[in-house]
Amino acid sequence: MEPKLVLLDLDGTLHERGKAVPGAAGAVVKLRRAGHTVRVFTNTDSQAEATLVARIRRSGIPVALGEVFTPVVAAKRILPPDARVLVLADRAVRDDLATHARLAGPAEATHVVIGDCRQSLSYQGLDAAFRAVRAGAELLAFQHGPYFRAADGDHLDTGAIVAAIEFAAGKTARILGKPSPDFLRLAARDTPGALWVVGDDRTTDILMANEAGATAVQVRTGKYTDQAQSDDLPQPTHTIDSVADLPALLALG
Template sequence: MTINLICDLDGVVYRGSTPIAGSREALETAASAGVNLLFCTNNSSRTREQVAAKVGDVVGFAATAEQIVGSAEAAALLLVSSKPTTFVLGGEGVVAELERVDIEVVTENAEAVVVGLDVDLTYHRLRTAAELVAQGARFVATNNDTTYPAEHGLWPGAGSILAAVEAASGRKAEVAGKPYPPMRDLLRTKLLPGPVWVIGDRPDTDLALAAAEPDWQSVLVLTGVVSDPARALPQPDIVADDLAQALQSILA
């Protein structure tokens, strides 16, 4: 039996371009122990290859693109059966995942709209997305995280942009990322027989992801958004100061 480790990135492995102390050593320990290590992120702004490269550049751990499981990939899988022309209010990661499954990305007259983290957001593109959704385009969000942990605090996340589109269009999106079913379905395709642990810093995404699956367990690390773990809902199976302590508990 192999231990499956679903590890968040922002707030767990790094914050922005700053590594969290001990994360490289912890990941190397997991790899040496034969863990099936997956990096699961709701941040859809980068491609899988770019995320793997960031883990290497920031932390010094040689991650592969195959280890990256992102909300952009989950969103693309929601649309792959119908392959609608799609307008993207999001980053390069969303476009790459749509094109990977032969979904055409367009700038107008789209049959679907995908909203993700867009660091180059403009009012014109926000308006276009809202108009298309109001006119009946299928409406998908990579995730609804209102913030994400960066080097200097919490920055607006995809959920903040999504809220604007939902308010302007009067419609609610299908959400693909953690903790929703599309992401769980995607993760299950990458698991090996054995226990499943989710390590993250957000109760509403990481802990909820594990809580939705009867056989998955969770570890809350205190290097991200939570300062009082007693108030976290859902409650984790383990609370750890950081990734290194989380791995010690799992591998003990």
């Protein structure tokens, strides 16, 4: 069997409502034992890379630094060395980005980066981001998801905040996370093997896989039920009950 590069979505695929999907950790182990390269790619934009890796490992899923790709990782790769960045995100992410770019106010910002800001969102922050973008700063969004699922229910996601700035400033954000093809290239860089993308969301995971010519696998966890009746959304190559069934699917092809 030819080794594959398998990109696994996190929330809704490996995790659901804050807990590991049953069989997820075992599936990752089986895939690696079969010779496949496994990486996690996620639109999680509320945590620094090392913190997220530690959280995933605590759930029993074996991953290491460099194997988890987030929009925060993408931002650190694409921001130029002389960037002056206004960051609309919570402190952990601001501190992480501050190690790679100089933080700035609206009058001098060359880039505005918007991420998860549940703990720090204010009208003043929104107004500062709006002013900087209208003055010419490039608008970068970690992701454009309208909502996310947590243990206590569904919540507004980063895309709702980005949409407010886009509407007010009359500008369109550059998306750093899924379904950006640049994000997929980052996660798959320098790794041989046919590419398989596994996720629960047809508007991001499956869309990105199809546009890249990858094998798209949708799991019947996470957002699957919300999208099951939407015939106009991108269609996967395969559909399985959960990520626990992935090793058996790859063994067939």
